Amino acid sequence: MSSIGMLISYENSKEGEEFLQFFHRENLGHDECVKAYDDKKIVKAYHGLKDVMKYEAPGILANMLAGLIPDLTNAKILDLAAGSGIIGKALYDRGFRNIDAHDGAAAMVDFCRTTGHYNGFHTCFVGNGDKLTMEDDTYDSIACSGATLRNHLPASAQSEIARVIKPGGFFVNAYRANLYETEVEYANEWREEAERLEKEGKWILYGVLKYPRFIKETAGRIDIYQIL
Ligand SMILES: C[S@@+](CC[C@H](N)C(=O)[O-])C[C@H]1O[C@@H](n2cnc3c(N)ncnc32)[C@H](O)[C@@H]1O
Secondary structure, three states: OHHHHHOOOOOOOHHHHHHHHOOOOOOOOOHHHHHHHHOOOHHHHOOOOOOHHOOOHHHHHHHHHHHHOOOOOOOEEEEOOOOOOHEEEEEEEHOOOEEEEEEHHHHHHHHHHHHOOOOOOEEOOEEOOOOOOOOOOOOOEEEEEEEOOOOOOOOOHHHHHHHEEEEEEEEEEEOOHHHHHHHHHHHHHHHHHHHHHHHHOOOEEEEEEEEEEEEOEEEEEEEEEEEO
């Protein structure tokens, strides 16, 4: 698997796009995807891509959450599917000081331990029957970016996300705006499950922000759910 890491020279965004494509190609599956991320060289390669790929979502997501939360210093935030901690850094830079990191890949969580932006660390896959290890109502909000796509968070992860956020808290979730055209089956499952949770009275769709650049020239969206 580490051969994919060797492909990356960080010199141009085409290589970056190929690298990212590897993780959401058809038929990879959830287990193989997280296993592929669980490699020190891959973590380094992934982390190195943020500049060449012009990853703008983190700053926008952090600003969005800061606008929803009154006490940035004390609000307990989970960076879900944190990867190499890019979102944690954006949250920290925006003033948040009580952030936990979560990821299914231990190598990603280990990297997050080195950044100085997080207080707590959780390594577990979420979805398809696997639960987050945290108690109900643990977080004031959850931020997530770049994990709502095929092979990553299954639609069923959403009930776990809703479970660990306190009533009144928010789930802010950033992903590519074209998901509903490029990964239709996955996107529909994701939306149907979100709507089911809304009908069950677990959360409400508080708003959707669309913005021009998630990554490079690809537009992004942030779905905001408020827990009931
Ligand atoms: C593309 S990276 C995004 C990382 C980070 N949020 C960012 O914006 O840079 C996706 C991360 O999600 C993690 N991941 C994907 N599906 C997961 C799941 N179901 N449970 C836990 N972690 C998952 C992967 O291990 C990987 O580190």
